[in-house]
Amino acid sequence: MNGSEKGKPSLSRRGFLAKAGGFIVAAGAGFGLHAATDAVATMKADDRSAAGNTRNASEPFWGRHQGGILTPPQRHTYIAAFDLVTTKRDDVIKMLRGWSAAAARMAGGQTAEPMGQDLTVAGPDTGEALGLPPARLTLTFGFGAGLFTKDGKDRYNLATHRPDALVDLPRFNGDQLVEAITGGDLSVQACADDPQVAFHAVRQLARVASDVAQMRWAQTGFITSSSPKETPRNLMGFKDGTSNPSVNDPGAMGKFVWVGSEGPDWMRGGSYVVIRRIRIALEHWDHLTVAFQEQIVGRHKYSGAPLGGKNEFDSPNLTATDKDGNSVIPKNAHVRLAVAENNGGARILRRPYSYNDGINFNAERWPRWQGMEYDAGLLFICYQKDPRTGFINIFDKLSQFDMMNQFVKHTGGGLFACPGGMAEGGFIGQRLFEIA
Amino acid sequence: MNGSEKGKPSLSRRGFLAKAGGFIVAAGAGFGLHAATDAVATMKADDRSAAGNTRNASEPFWGRHQGGILTPPQRHTYIAAFDLVTTKRDDVIKMLRGWSAAAARMAGGQTAEPMGQDLTVAGPDTGEALGLPPARLTLTFGFGAGLFTKDGKDRYNLATHRPDALVDLPRFNGDQLVEAITGGDLSVQACADDPQVAFHAVRQLARVASDVAQMRWAQTGFITSSSPKETPRNLMGFKDGTSNPSVNDPGAMGKFVWVGSEGPDWMRGGSYVVIRRIRIALEHWDHLTVAFQEQIVGRHKYSGAPLGGKNEFDSPNLTATDKDGNSVIPKNAHVRLAVAENNGGARILRRPYSYNDGINFNAERWPRWQGMEYDAGLLFICYQKDPRTGFINIFDKLSQFDMMNQFVKHTGGGLFACPGGMAEGGFIGQRLFEIA
Numbered sequence: 001m002n003g004s005e006k007g008k009p010s011l012s013r014r015g016f017l018a019k020a021g022g023f024i025v026a027a028g029a030g031f032g033l034h035a036a037t038d039a040v041a042t043m044k045a046d047d048r049s050a051a052g053n054t055r056n057a058s059e060p061f062w063g064r065h066q067g068g069i070l071t072p073p074q075r076h077t078y079i080a081a082f083d084l085v086t087t088k089r090d091d092v093i094k095m096l097r098g099w100s101a102a103a104a105r106m107a108g109g110q111t112a113e114p115m116g117q118d119l120t121v122a123g124p125d126t127g128e129a130l131g132l133p134p135a136r137l138t139l140t141f142g143f144g145a146g147l148f149t150k151d152g153k154d155r156y157n158l159a160t161h162r163p164d165a166l167v168d169l170p171r172f173n174g175d176q177l178v179e180a181i182t183g184g185d186l187s188v189q190a191c192a193d194d195p196q197v198a199f200h201a202v203r204q205l206a207r208v209a210s211d212v213a214q215m216r217w218a219q220t221g222f223i224t225s226s227s228p229k230e231t232p233r234n235l236m237g238f239k240d241g242t243s244n245p246s247v248n249d250p251g252a253m254g255k256f257v258w259v260g261s262e263g264p265d266w267m268r269g270g271s272y273v274v275i276r277r278i279r280i281a282l283e284h285w286d287h288l289t290v291a292f293q294e295q296i297v298g299r300h301k302y303s304g305a306p307l308g309g310k311n312e313f314d315s316p317n318l319t320a321t322d323k324d325g326n327s328v329i330p331k332n333a334h335v336r337l338a339v340a341e342n343n344g345g346a347r348i349l350r351r352p353y354s355y356n357d358g359i360n361f362n363a364e365r366w367p368r369w370q371g372m373e374y375d376a377g378l379l380f381i382c383y384q385k386d387p388r389t390g391f392i393n394i395f396d397k398l399s400q401f402d403m404m405n406q407f408v409k410h411t412g413g414g415l416f417a418c419p420g421g422m423a424e425g426g427f428i429g430q431r432l433f434e435i436a
Numbered sequence: 437m438n439g440s441e442k443g444k445p446s447l448s449r450r451g452f453l454a455k456a457g458g459f460i461v462a463a464g465a466g467f468g469l470h471a472a473t474d475a476v477a478t479m480k481a482d483d484r485s486a487a488g489n490t491r492n493a494s495e496p497f498w499g500r501h502q503g504g505i506l507t508p509p510q511r512h513t514y515i516a517a518f519d520l521v522t523t524k525r526d527d528v529i530k531m532l533r534g535w536s537a538a539a540a541r542m543a544g545g546q547t548a549e550p551m552g553q554d555l556t557v558a559g560p561d562t563g564e565a566l567g568l569p570p571a572r573l574t575l576t577f578g579f580g581a582g583l584f585t586k587d588g589k590d591r592y593n594l595a596t597h598r599p600d601a602l603v604d605l606p607r608f609n610g611d612q613l614v615e616a617i618t619g620g621d622l623s624v625q626a627c628a629d630d631p632q633v634a635f636h637a638v639r640q641l642a643r644v645a646s647d648v649a650q651m652r653w654a655q656t657g658f659i660t661s662s663s664p665k666e667t668p669r670n671l672m673g674f675k676d677g678t679s680n681p682s683v684n685d686p687g688a689m690g691k692f693v694w695v696g697s698e699g700p701d702w703m704r705g706g707s708y709v710v711i712r713r714i715r716i717a718l719e720h721w722d723h724l725t726v727a728f729q730e731q732i733v734g735r736h737k738y739s740g741a742p743l744g745g746k747n748e749f750d751s752p753n754l755t756a757t758d759k760d761g762n763s764v765i766p767k768n769a770h771v772r773l774a775v776a777e778n779n780g781g782a783r784i785l786r787r788p789y790s791y792n793d794g795i796n797f798n799a800e801r802w803p804r805w806q807g808m809e810y811d812a813g814l815l816f817i818c819y820q821k822d823p824r825t826g827f828i829n830i831f832d833k834l835s836q837f838d839m840m841n842q843f844v845k846h847t848g849g850g851l852f853a854c855p856g857g858m859a860e861g862g863f864i865g866q867r868l869f870e871i872a
Binding site: 236359 | 718
């Protein structure tokens with residue numbers, strides 16, 4: 001798939017006009033209309049040794065599982081949902097092949113397609129990531145219900161292969177989903193340690209999609225911590241992700257995250273992603289006492305310890321009471337309702353980002369308010385073996401009883417089946433299209 | 437202004453529950469409702485030695501000039517405009533004092549106010565930057581026309597001190613400014629190498645503003661390059677900022693950026709900022725040939741060299757013609773129209789960011805189009821000694837003749853007078869309020 005295999009010149013983004021590993025690229029000065037020559041070799045970015053700068057590292061694209069699920073969270077994301085607008089199954093296959101090939105190249109720090117010398121055609125890459133490192137880019141693809149059936153139509157002869165687990169999400173208590181930013185036939189989540197690398201990747205895929213699929217919605221997100229060992233804080237100021245199952249525990253991942261023999265073959269090694277765009281009423285949240293915030297979350301704000309505990313990773317003590325007999329962790333605290341032992345042992349792998357879309361004029365029902373509000377909050381993302389036992393099971397209760405609900409509003413997102421990974425040269429969902 | 441001076445406990449964000457320079461903070465475990473003690477010292481983040489990670493460095497807040505103007509561009513920005521809603525001059529002064537004190541603390545990696553132990557009141561800081569390094573945070577404050585007069589009213593007895601240079605921006609050809617995201621009485625630009633640190637800072641200032649000022653609009657932005665030596669690419673894929681005057685040339689800065697003796701005393705050492713939110717029609721741009729994009733910009737896409745030149749920093753040759761007598765750099769190319777020699781020697785210091793607010797359904801007049809469009813583009817920001825000879829002078833012509841205009845749309849922004857810097861313990865605009 002790379003340029004030299006096809007006998008065309010090809011440049012990695014890093015190699016472009018730059019030294020890479022001491023190797024000087026000949027195309028340096030004057031690459032404009034005159035451009036590269038066939039002598040310019042394909043190169044892979046090779047800057048991983050740069051101490052402490054994860055932007056220079058890359059993540060594998062090919063493999064048994066898709067990247068971006070167990071991958072240590074990158075700092076930035078750009079998530080897009082696409083709607084298929086073609087009636088032809090072959091168009092879909094061709095696009096997914098193109099997406100996979102481009103994704104593999106970009107994960108390696110290369111341009112979406114090999115850079116040729118003919119600048120009188122639209123570029124093979126829009127160029128804004130030239131010179132930038134791979135930044136640990138991952139691209140995680142998902143299939144929505146609309147790939148299988150849409151408006152009652154079996155558009156691509158796939159209807160019988162819709163997995164049972166790819167349900168229509170129920171309407172949860174308090175849902176205020178906006179149709180334009182909900183659902184979609186396909187999802188693409190780009191994650192990278194550089195926001196321009198993440199956006200660049202999806203932008204190239206949108207060009208590949210061309211007349212086959214069009215973007216339905218897109219959302220940027222970010223997450224930050226001082227070190228990979230520290231649990232990041234969300235915009236509520238609390239640590240978010242403390243009680244996640246460990247991605248280093250294959251048993252837990254097999255039990256909670258990866259689809260196994262209970263699923264269709266093409267989903268094995270895959271997972272289901274639930275995305276929820278959750279506005280947080282920061283205007284109100286920021287006026288609460290810290291003590292009250294802690295009652296809502298069920299954890300101490302600064303240490304992250306469960307109420308009554310000392311350290312972040314202490315197990316919440318759900319039976320502890322104070323001297324008056326009241327629960328130390330309130331009955332309607334977020335952590336109590338979400339904990340596995342109150343959900344039949346169910347666990348999900350959260351991989352959340354924050355989002356920040358500025359401010360808007362808004363009116364809220366509760367707490368009663370009108371004025372300028374932050375359009376910022378949590379881009380909740382979770383992976384699971386089966387959403388019926390995972391997110392739906394857990395959130396059904398949370399949406400009714402969680403004290404946090406009065407400060408959050410779910411406005412968009414979706415559920416997508418993320419197929420298992422691909423061997424080199426394959427394409428996403430290949431096993432589905434080969435059996436169907 | 438720090439906690440220990442006031443005899444109250446104070447924690448830096450980095451010191452919070454963490455080691456800082458080998459110094460273990462006593463408040464570690466169990467800091468929840470039980471909290472810090474007076475024994476906990478104020479600490480400054482001291483991780484600058486961490487190789488290659490600028491997130492750990494900090495920028496000075498106090499000084500002759502405000503930070504964030506000549507400061508090497510940080511990776512992220514959060515810009516907010518505020519409208520004053522008080523009728524009392526003293527409220528404004530008190531808020532600006534509070535802003536300056538909080539800004540100085542946060543630039544040093546500390547919480548907005550010292551962290552006390554009483555968690556039964558709303559926190560002195562919303563907490564989402566706890567544990568994060570200073571990330572080279574700068575906060576740059578500006579005064580809009582509305583501080584001096586609004587709706588014909590001299591609200592704060594400042595009307596006679598409105599600088600001549602703080603004009604109302606004229607309506608430029610093609611302007612499609614949306615009132616809700618244009619103007620404002622005050623501007624705050626937070627820049628940092630971490631998006632959460634930048635947003636956190638403005639969010640704390642909004643809390644300080646409380647009932648005195650309310651946010652009018654806010655916009656996130658980002659910029660990225662593989663090294664500080666490399667000119668970043670904007671979302672058009674072209675290098676942006678090549679022909680900036682050098683921030684290391686005090687003569688050029690004195691001539692083009694800093695207000696001198698021609699301005700009012702309180703503006704000396706200050707500058708005027710013009711902010712323009714410019715949507716780029718990436719859907720269309722990405723379909724052009726690279727050769728045509730280069731004709732529009734007047735530069736080669738990959739090298740950044742002016743057309744006809746070899747290297748990025750070559751001066752554009754405006755007289756060169758091809759064999760048919762046509763200008764190598766077209767008459768309506770962006771670079772030709774913007775270059776100093778075609779603008780009476782005028783130069784501005786651009787400090788742009790890209791922005792990315794997802795996608796929207798939209799309809800465009802030209803090129804004719806309706807469908808999903810990226811809500812992404814350039815957050816154009818420039819600093820200058822006088823906007824009449826700077827941005828207004830240059831952009832008046834560009835807005836009429838620049839071939840690029842059909843791919844961009846100015847939707848918001850403003851002009852703000854950024855006062856000179858402050859000595860430690862002072863506040864932004866102090867010299868204005870002391871004379872007025």
